[in-house]
Amino acid sequence: MSMNILGISCFYHDAAACLLQDGKITAAASEERFNRRKNSPLFPINAVNFCLQRGGLTAGEIDYVGFYEQPYLKFYRVLLSHLRAYPFSFKNFLATMPDWLRERLTLPLLLKNELGYEGEVFFIKHHLSHAASAFLVSPFEEAAILTADGVGEWATMALGAGKAGQIRMIKESHFPDSLGLFYTAITTYLGFEALNGEGKVMGLAGYGEPVYLEKLKEMVSVKPDGSLRLDQSFFGFNKGSRMYSGKLVRALGKERAPESKIEQRHCDIASSLQKFTEDVLIKAANNLYRETRLDKLCLAGGLFLNCLANNKILEHTPFKEIFVQPAAGDSGGALGVASYIYHSLLGKERNYVMEDACLGPDFSRTRIRRALVNAGINFREMEDGDLFKYAAGLILQDKIVGWFQGQMEFGPRALGNRSLLANPCNPGMKDILNSKVKKREPFRPYAPVVLEERADEFFRIKQPSPFMLIAGSVREEKAAVIPAVTHVDKTARVQTLSRKANPRLWQLIKEFEQLTGIPLLINTSFNLRGEPIVCTPEDAVSCFKRSRMDCLILDNCIAER
């Protein structure tokens, strides 16, 4: 009899489910991909349904369910924070309480109602779930662990260490002193959406200089160990509709309205925020190294989706190697709690390393054909070898190729199974992608996927980056060769690709290399602006029809405009 553990994260943002069978992750997916609501916080019933189907299980065959945080502890923090901020918090209090009372505090009842599951439910602290999500699936037998995000129950950043199947938490920072909330507050100040715009700020940072760094330091004091204290007079986390106060506006100038023009000042603030964040994380990581003397580091929490910061940690700390799993944000909590139950609570040995993010649904050729036919799209089928050659040729002609194959990736990055691929050599490719499909803000860079064996020729990067979570700097002599993936600050959010990890994409890039000598492509997520990445062939077809994508390749079926 196998042991089946279902991990769940939900109710805040990026709801997800993960199935662990005998210590191996057999399925994991975010709810947004199914219900098509970006960053969906809802109970992940569709993701759970998928996980059980993938595992060939019914709810009655689940041994344990794990939830990625402790709701009562979090509720206590929320109540206390509202009380402290009363009467300014009253409106927020009224808005959030119904959700707490209806579902957040009654998860076992919800599991019974939704799934008919009546077994044991474990509630693991939010940052412990994050820590477990990184360490327990890492290749390291022993490692230091650093987690950081907005806030869990109380913790906002945590330092720990893992050995075999056990995790020891060493130190925590607590709400409201949160680097994640600070980043999000400035993100919203800059006119971007909370929990969705942080990556945009990271992109914007490349266009500025950190001239506001001292101003930011007035708002947040940082100790040498990386712990920090936010001057609450600049912020309003529970008080009203925005996360920052009038005092912050007076310090930094008028806030930017969403979708309005971006000025140099905004770029400088973004750059200062990025620099500030990197400095804090480097300090925290150095402190962690002093505490543990371990040379491997696992990172988790939404802040570590920041690939620039991850690279800086690698460059400016004694850690020799880092591991960031692809769902480093809250969705990964589902993975963490399931792993924690299996290894840390039940004491089972570790037998799995997360080398692959492709843990979501896949679809048969029959389903793909039907999706195309029913959408009235003409297509043809090609054998792999011919298809790769043909697709490489299209990319060289600056065509945008929608590339859909195999199991969907877990985590926010498209890593080659739900991707848009394009020519990295054309300096105008970013604009073409933006105008035809992505409709992104023009300042945002596109990322490269590069053959692992040739990555070093093009990028300075200290270790492979299979999940696109470590930025590298583009080598000076190559910047002009691959302008479409070279950001203004000469960095690139690199995905290194081994043949083993994704043989079909690897072969496609190899064909492109044959044509151009360049062993990389632009790889960006297969979606339209504001939508989750596509999940099904029908989603992909719909995206193709609603955009001006040139070519759609679903497994071996190819459709062109």
Add this chain to the structure above:
Amino acid sequence: MDTKKICERCVLPESRPGIWLDEEGVCNLCREYEKEKKDGKKGISLETEFTKMLRNYKSRGEYDCLVMCSGGKDSTAALYYMKKRYKLNPLAFMFDNGFETEDALENVKNAVEALGVDLVYFKSDFMSGMFSRLVKAGSGAVICHLCSLWYMDLTIKTAARYGISLVIAGWTKGQSREGIFPGCACDNAPEFSAMAEETGKFLDRYCKNDPRYKDFPRSMEEVLKRARKRQRCVVLSPHWFLPFEAETSLETIKKELGWKTPEQSYPAKTTNCGLNFLSVYLSLKHYGYTHYHAEMSRLIRQGALTREEALEALKVNFGAERLAPILKKLGCGPEDLAFGKESI
């Protein structure tokens, strides 16, 4: 045979008042589906929902559920899933109206033997008189509809006899998607409204005063109403909730249960009783389409089938020689179908 213009998207012909085509040649049902999908009203049924219902309705007696088996691919797959995927102890129930084919009987026999499942086999020519009358009267009532009323009534009574609350059918996503209790979607669906009306009229005119058929249910609603008074029961199909394509289930039962495709069937590659050919012929004659057209049209809208696949499967693949022995068994002749005037 009447060659009506069919919908550009599905395979239904215009058949007022229920079905009509717009200026683009798209039927009202496809338009309605499109609108509901756009409004987010067309979600998928999750398997978690099904397994939750299994827990609620699973019987506490010897058998967990009763599976309606026709020997066709869908009901055989349903039996397979109940036993293997959901690990229940099902009772297979086969109803033979006297026209079941050897292929169908063989498929059921193979399945129950491979799965180690008990089978109740019920054979009766009780309805032959009714069918004969239907043919001779030139009624628009649908043979399969009448048969399904009795079959369902009998199934629910049989389930009650064994203390079973959960009845499992092999209906596809293109057939009724409502849990058949508390309501049935078929009778009220526009595709079937004309057929259901004709069935009602036929039963009123020809069967009401016949002592043999005086208790015969007039509609599926009535079957359910009667059942509701007797027992707690739900009729569900796993195919509404499973993520597999029909081809996947077919491969599974071929491999695991030795299921065989019959030499001749309508639609192609299915298994249906002999009367089905006659029912199809009469439906095409009266309405220009059959309940299979309705089912496949729904599958097309859901994306589970293409229009081309449906058109291919729905090609009439049998002739008068296939109908002759069936008519003879019913005490009818080709003249009752006016073969001289029309050909199929």
